[in-house]
Amino acid sequence: MSEYKKPTTEAEFAANFHPKKPLMSDTEAYYESSRCLYCYDAPCINACPTGIDIPLFIRQINDGNKEGAAKTIYESNWFGHACGNVCPTEELCEGACVYNNSDVKPIEIGRLQAHATDQVIRSKKKLFRTGKDTGKTVAVIGAGPAGISAACELRMLGHAVDVYEAKAQPSGLCVYGVAPYKLTNEEAVEEVAYLQDQFGFNLHYNKPVSGRADFENLEEVYDAIFIGIGLGGTSTLGIPGEDKKGVMGALEFVEVLRNKHHATPVGKKVIVLGGGNTAMDAASESCRMGAESVIIAYRRGPEEMGAYSFEFDLAKKSGAKALFNVTPVEVLGNGSVTGVKFIRNRSANGKLEPIASSEFVEPCDMVLLGTGQGKQVELLKEVSGLALDQKGRIVVNEHFQTTNTKYFTAGDAMNGGVEVVNAAAEAKKAAHGIHSFLKGK
Ligand SMILES: Cc1cc2nc3c(=O)[nH]c(=O)nc-3n(C[C@H](O)[C@H](O)[C@H](O)COP(=O)(O)OP(=O)(O)OC[C@H]3O[C@@H](n4cnc5c(N)ncnc54)[C@H](O)[C@@H]3O)c2cc1C
Ligand code: SF4
Known part of the structure; x- marks a missing residue:
């Protein structure tokens, strides 16, 4: 409890x-x-x-x-x-x-x-001077860690930058995903405001780049384009009952929490499905929102969870319990969720085997899917000549240039979802890739 x-x-x-x-x-x-x-x-x-x-x-x-x-x-x-x-x-x-x-x-x-x-x-101390104007312009799609880092570095190199962001605030998952006990909205937004003031890139909010026509417009206007769109929404599990009221993606839950704070609806009995860091965050946050019981349910054993052990420890310390070696087979309820039916598993040669007649029902009134984020494959297919790998990640060369030479990328859209620091590191390198491209090297 x-x-x-x-x-x-x-x-x-x-x-x-x-x-x-x-x-x-x-x-x-x-x-x-x-x-x-x-x-x-x-x-x-x-x-x-x-x-x-x-x-x-x-x-x-x-x-x-x-x-x-x-x-x-x-x-x-x-x-x-x-x-x-x-x-x-x-x-x-x-x-x-x-x-x-x-x-x-x-x-x-x-x-x-x-x-x-x-x-x-x-x-508001200015620490950097932007580079001498090169006369070149770059469009950055997405104002998350990757997009903003690329924008700063490009301005240091003297290129004009316009950032197009789908949402009303910058900072990507630092505002919409990361747990609020790590970073507040104010802290995230203030750092971007500080950087914008320092580097003078233009930020256009509520401007999603939505399809082929948008990409073609950008191609006409800009000398290069950086894609920093991150990943998409939570992937579904594909089990019956997932559409019931009270079932939602862990990421979408965190996004509401980051915006509505104490006004975020949370169940009394919450089941979080998954073993990654997002699942642990959602469990810790549900506990802090006063849920009476929070259960993390994972298909395999604790040692096989994708989450860092310190994130699991934090979830447990916050009050969450864990159920291991269980697979959800159905979300139960009549309109609204009332429980999840699980089957127990055993692991044989690395493969999961359901144990016959081991089904049981765990009651709950909220289910959070910590099942990972999907990729924005349909949108990325609208960029002509842009190759994606089998996991939907954008393919790049060592300069972070995509298979459409005018486009560069970094962050989650390219690495499949790691950490803020990886997006920042890669985007800096991608900006240098763009610089070489614009100089005709
Ligand atoms: C729940 C959760 C918790 C996390 N916690 C941590 C943590 O504690 N520590 C850590 O280091 N990392 C954490 N991460 C990972 C980290 O947030 C990401 O790796 C990082 O934000 C990736 O940066 P990005 O710029 O590539 O993508 P994002 O942060 O996703 O930013 C992408 C931006 O692009 C915008 N966008 C998307 N599509 C379009 C479009 N078509 N047109 C215009 N704009 C668009 C989005 O609105 C968003 O602002 C967490 C992730 C999640 C999901
Ligand atoms: S990993 Fe690097 S960026 Fe992150 S806190 Fe440590 S020194 Fe700072």
Whole structure:
């Protein structure tokens, strides 16, 4: 049973969704940065997909040079603030910290990073100058981490950039997907506003690029196009009863939660289907929304879940329980969901085998599908000559150029869905690919 009471006000919501990594004070940042050993060939740098010079920015914080620290971070990663909060640091930079070898708590790199970048975002301090105007123009489709990172880097290289975003706010899944105890809407949007002010790219909201005619218009107007559209909605399971009231995608649930906060409807008994990070987030968030019981149901054993173990631990700590080796066969109910019928599995040579006559019903009034996001294949087929692989990911060469040479891409649409830091890292490289293309190299 979850320890959280259903929040009925914004203040109660904020208390239940208290930041996992709260901002450090100056004193905390000073003491934490003092612990850094400034390792030669620091393993944390290699573990960060954007290769931030971590020992350098930590030393700059320790010297009281916060602007220098923020500049070091942003030079490698335009989503430096978001990443400081949302990166799975346990698996990346902090997981590589040499202190782990001596059973000492690793340096809190993510929090130090968020501390330094927060200061310049608040002070609106300009740290970068855009490049000399090249006279070339680039359209960026999607204002998520990939699109905005590409826009910043392209402006550094002197190209004019227009970003077309389908929704009313920037930052992609940092606003519509990531758990609110990692990053608030305000923090996500403020970082993009800071970057836009610094780099002067144009952002056009509520402007979805919807089909062949839109792509052809962009091709006529712009010298190159960057696709940063991410993935699509939650995939369905294909079992009877999925259309019942009370069944929804975990991603779509999180999107409502990010916008409506305490006014988000949540069931009393929630079953989350899936074993990935989105399923864990949806379970932790349902608990914090005051659901009486939250069950994560997964087809295989705990060791085979796609989720990071720390995300599973957080869901359990929030009050979720887990059911392993069960496959949902039907969503039950008369109009609205009343339960899920499962069958138990055993694993034989890596394959799942249903155990005969092991069906049982788990009652619930809400089902969240953590079954992964689909790809925007139908839309991408409208770009002439654009190849997709068998999983629906956009095919690129080493310069992040697609098989239609005017188009480049990065982030979830290309990598199939990883993390914010991967989108930021790839988009920076893609912008350099576009730069070489525009220079005729
Ligand atoms: C529930 C959930 C939780 C997550 N939690 C974390 C986390 O804690 N830490 C982490 O690092 N990563 C997390 N991720 C992954 C991370 O959010 C993504 O890897 C990252 O946002 C990918 O960036 P992107 O720019 O490629 O795509 P997105 O963030 O999806 O951005 C794509 C943008 O393109 C826009 N768009 C789409 N189609 C069109 C169109 N046709 N025309 C115009 N605009 C369009 C979208 O509205 C969106 O703004 C999470 C993902 C999910 C689903
Ligand atoms: S971007 Fe992420 S992985 Fe890289 S140093 Fe910052 S918090 Fe760590």
